[in-house]
Structure formats: structure tokens, C-alpha cells
Amino acid sequence: MQKYLLDGEWHLREAGTDKELSVMIPGSVLEAYTKAGLLPDPYYGENEKNITSLFEKEFEYRRSFTVAEELLAEDTVDLVCLGLDTLGDIILNGQKIASVNNMHRAWRFGVKSLLKKGENEIMIRFHSPNAFIRQAFENGNITYVNLGNMAGSGYLRKAHSQFGWDWGPQLPDVGIWRSIFLEASGTARIGDVYITQKHEKGRVDLRLKVRIDTPDRRHFWAEDRRLCGRIRISPPSGSLIEQQVDLDLDENTFSITIENPQLWWPNGLGAHPLYGVELELLSPGSEDPGSPLDIYRCKIGLRTMTISTEADQWGREFALMVNGLKVFSMGADYIPEDSIIPRVNADRTRKLLEDCVKANFNTIRVWGGGYYPDDFFYDLCDELGLVVWQDLMFACNIYVFTEDFTANVAEEVRQNIRRIRHHASLGLWCGNNEMEVAWVDWETVRDHPKAVKADYIKLFEVLLPQLARETDPNTFYWLASPSSGGSFDEPNADDRGDVHYWEVWHGLKSFAEYRKHYFRYCSEFGFEALPELDTIASFSAPEDHNLFSPVMEAHQKCPSGNGKILYYISETYRYPKDFASLVYISQILQMESIQYGVEHWRRYRGRCMGAIYWQLNDCWPVISWASIDYYGRWKALHYGARRFFAPLMVSIFNEVKNIRLFTHNETPEAVNGLVRLTLRDRDFRALASDEVQVGIPALSAAEVFARDYAELVNTAELERSVFVEAELLIDRRVVSRQTAFFAAPKAFSFKRPRYTLDLIETGDAFVIRLKADTFCRFVQLKISGEDVVFQDNYFDIVNSEGREILVLKSDLKDSYTAETLKGKVEILSVGDTY
């Protein structure tokens, strides 16, 4: 097999013009135009509005390449395009070879007869996605348009969110977004490999189903060629397992036993060892097979993984099961990392996913309105122990089941399942985002003809599950998110399946509403906040820093979103005195909201088995539900997640003055600890204190202590000036702490804090010692000019000792002395914001 890469330098021009730009492929128009300075930053100010119409135009990509004789000597030469976005005509040496219309799939065309030795030219002409969806919408009978989206996006297999979303800009970029190459082969190649595992005591039996393809069967048999192969399994430690095999054309099955398997576990439950698998297809008919004709390589993790939907006393559970253990899923929903997709790369994704691990995630849901991530995304999830809930790429849209559409999505889904299915981290496939619930609950969708509703069933309950059964029968398949198991049977029911819960935020209900629901698995719930000031500064000038300025509104895609933020502030906090305080208050509210839900559902572990908040990341700098913004900066919520997803945690359930404490253990080991509850006033005086020894079983949540403070906290003044602090200590070290009030924070009489800051240099780190003269709620530390992820942030100061926070020098861009760094530290807490 020979591969000739066509990535690299191409020429790009707007169709009908002469001016060409030299560009790099993989790439896109937006990426190339912004890099070349031909367009202003689409993310700045209100620029987006003027750039959407760029994609009314057609664009041409062109390059020449040299073909050597050896390439043409092979039996076949294919042009392989791993990603074309989206509507394109491919022209090779002046002849059109194909029209493409799906960015989610790869394309392969036999091109040998069109190639010539020496100089060749390829051109791809991209048509306007805007014009296509507009016409399709006008000609079709679908009237539904999702919030923020351009009408008709459901007619085109292009990431829906590129047409705008309630967090994303309308920038339907165009380009050759994944690798493109020629692949030449003679004799035979590895067509497909599917690996399944059977776990027995002390061993795992691997089964490899291998399909061998040949370009020309007659030619193959005429020469009486025989094939063989070599399978190698490289364990994370220990010796290589190698096996020689005979191979036939078409299907082959092999078994390999791995003794003493090292099991793969999600983050928090164990290690994530990976086994390398390699299959070499060797030259036929020779004792010494020489160099392989083709090689397949992947990494697998040894584990069993499924979702248990057993009936129980509450309905039906929805629980991730790994190696026989039921795991409480903790994580967030993942959306595309950039509206200009070629800007996404393995380093950026690694940082984002490592930040998930830092916040104790064990799960990530790839939401269905974007695109199927690159291989490196799944490699990283394998390595980091993040279980992937993988939606198929359908979201908040109505799809018409024509023959072409069906064949196109069937191929797309088959290809992506094949590409992803071997990954250790793959937890489940899910048919779509919110389409079943839309048919039941959303008037704007329900109004459509019955035939279109029937198409939903044909696509999502017949075709796609059947494809998944054929292509990856070993991975759990869920019909939609949310769903109760299909057939439009109360898709968002509390007592079975998964739930998207939006009464808090979209429905303006209070956080306390979470406690009325004992969902089995909450796969979406969320709350918006502004991003960091530095991020806001990247798209606006200081005069725009007013929540209702045109620029801030252009960076808020949720209808009435900024009003909702202010409404929730009015319910909880005092009116922030300036823009910086508004940013900060919006973030701590977001953190508190999600914490409220997660802690509640963790308390009912067993009944509820998952809390996946909306959303992890952003695709541009924007006001949104994300916990990490476009530039990778953590909002308060992400620090909160680190605490409320902590495997060992204490949580406070407060009902008026009754404080109930729960311990949580999401590890497979039982631990012993001490729980301490202290009532304090603003001047750090302890007014009452209790301690209990606790044994915390593995994978558990339980109430361990309760105390009613009604007698002690018996005046309005006390209610507004005392608080309780709960701590969980293991081996005398505090592993979790929480604070609760007896009045709303806006009623609490915070004193304006005076901080004392000390910085100490210790080898490769600085220690920030922060003290205050009064109780401080949610202290935010910042180092101006730096993007540091602190060991802890948005923490309380509850005693005169204050807190010590470590900053690693390797996390700082510049070098400092303790003194110069001290000058850069900024401190803010609730008492400073009004």
C-alpha cells in the first residue's frame, strides 16, 4: 500500500475571481482568511453579523501534485478525503469525479484512470451552505428552526452549530477540514477490524474479526495468492503476545487470550492501562513475508462497559457499569472547541480534557449538534479515563427521511462507529440530542405533519439502532437524549432513562427546584455566567462593558440570557457595584446552581447515577453555560466542579435551620474519617462545634449527622451574621469543606474584608498565604497578566488562619520573585462586590 499525502500547500480563491491565496490543508476559508488578514476577527465586536454572508459565495481550492510511476503500477489508486466541509465538486485533471455533501464522513473514489505520470491537478469547488439550506427550507415542509440557528440546517449534513446556536455564532465555514491523500494498493488490504472482549476470571479473551479486501478478486485467485498475517498485542507492562495467522479474503476471526489482564477504569476508580494491537497483512505466498502490505494499529483497554437499565423500586435505573461496578457519572457536555474548526488541535484538546480530570470528571458527553471529534480526542479520553457518551450528530432538528439522506447518514454513521468503536473510553452511543422530547413537548415541532414524525421513528428507532447493532453490537445504544426508552413514551420522565432539566435557568425556577427531582441520570442542566474579564476584553472595548451594550448582547445567544443572569442575581445577591463584580457574581451563581443539583443527586446515589452539566466549553468567546471559556480560562464553576465531583466529599442539606450532613465516596475503597460541623460568626468565633467519626463505604452516599440550630440562631441579626462550616477529614487532613447560611447571601451582613497577603517562594512553586479580618465568601484569586489554574479558588476564609494556595512556577508565563508576584495578585470576595 502506498500513501501520497495531498495535505500541505493549496491555493484558495473565491470562485469567479483571480486573486489566489496560498493556504494550508487541512484548513478552512475562515481560518485562512483571518490568518491572512483578509477578514477582521469574526469573534470581535459584532463582526460575526457581517461575516455570515461570506458563505453565500463559492470557493475553489486547487493544487498540483506529481505522480510517480510506482503509484500508477498498483492495481488501484483511490483519492481519500477524510473531511470535506461540505458541498463540493471534486475535479481531477479537468474532469469532475464527484459531488460531495456530508462533512461527517470520509469519501473514497477510484481515480487511477484519471491520473497521469508527472504533473496532475486537483480542484475542489465548494458551494454555498447558506444558499443550500435556505432553498431546502423554502422548498420543504419543515417550519421548525432551533434557537439561534439558520433555517434549514437539518437538510445538510454539516455540524448544525456552525449555523449558530444559543451559544454559537452563525459562521458556516467551508473547507477541506481533514486530511486528503491518494492511496494505492495491489493485492489486498485490511478492510475492517472489530475487536471484542470476553472477560473471565483472571483472563480476557479477545476476538478479532478481520475483513480483507482486494481490488480485483479474479486477479487475486488467478495467481493463487495466499495471505497471512501477524497479530501483536503489547500490554502496558510485561511481554508481547504474538500470533501468526492465515488470512482469507473477506471475513476472518481470531482469538487471543490475555492472562492476568490489567483492567481499564474510569478516572477516580483505577488506572487506565492500554494495550496496543497491531495486525500486519503480509505478502502472499512467501516463507519470508517481507514488508507488510498493510498495517492496522489501535489501542484498546480491557474492560466491560454498559449502561444498566434494570427495573427497580423507583422505575428503571440508568447507570454506567464498568467491570461490574456501578459508577456515578460526573462530567459535562462537550461542544465543538472552535467555530473555526481547523484551530482545534491535539494540544488544545489535551489541555481541555486534562482540566476535566483536574475537576474530577469521569464522563464527557459529546453533544449531537457538532461534529464527530478527531481520533486524538478519543485517544486522550482513553488515556485519561474519561468515559465518552457519544451522541450521533443529530440535534434539535427535524429530518426528512428521503432515500439520498438515508443512504448518506447510514454511511456516515457506519464509518464513525467503525472509527471510534475500539476505544476503551467509549461508553455508549446515543441517537440524537432532544429530538424525541421535541416531538412530545415542543409545540413548534409537534405541529409538523404525521409523516415527518413517522420519519423520526424510521431514522432514530429503526435505522440507526440497527446500524449500531450491526457495526458495534457490544456497545450500549440509547435512542435519544433524553429518552425513557423510545416510542415517544415520556422521554423526559424522572423515573427512567436520562433527563435534560432546564426549569432552573430557561424556566427561571429557583435552585431549590432541583431537590424536587430524583432523576435517574441528568445528562443536561445548566446555568450561564459571563466569562473572565480578559476574555471579554478579547472581543470588546471598555466602553462596551455594559451587559446590555450591542457587543455584549452579540455575545449572548440565549434569548433574554442577560436578563436571566440579572434576575437570578436579584434573587440571591446584592446589585453588583461594577462590571468586574457583575462578572464575578454571575460566575459564583453559576457554580452554586450546578453544585446545588449535583450534590442533591449524589446524595441519592443508587437512585440517581449521573450528573452531566451543560456545558464544558465554548466555541468562541461568549456568555454561556460553559465552565471553561474559549481561551481555556476556568470560570468559578470549574473550580466548583473539582469540589462537588470530588470522590470523597461532605455535603450540606439545609432545611431552614436544620443542617444535615452527608458523606460521599465515589472510590472503590472504604475509608474512615471525621466529620466536623462548626457554627461561626463573621469574626471567626466558633459558637458551637460537633464532630463524628465516620466509616464511609466504597461507592456510597449516606447521611451521617444532623443538627438543628433553631435554638442557637434565634434572631434575625444572628441569621444574617453566622454560618456553618462542614469539613471531612481523612487522616487529619481536610479533604472537603462546605459552608451554609441561614439567610440568602443578599441578606447576609458581610463586612468589607481587609486582606493580608504573603508570598513565599519554595523551589518550583510560590505559596500564597491569604488571611482576612472577617469571614470571606468565595474568594477569587487572580494573577494579572497570567492564566493560572490555582490549586483551589473561589474558596471561603472561615478562620483567622486563612488559606494557603500553591502556584507552580511552571504554570506562570513570566518569572517572578515573591515580591513581584505579590504585586500582581488580585483578590475579590462577595463582601467586596457591593
Ligand code: BMA
Ligand atoms: C440543551 C442543549 C443545547 C442548548 C442547551 C442550552 O438542550 O441540547 O441545544 O444549547 O440546551 O439551551
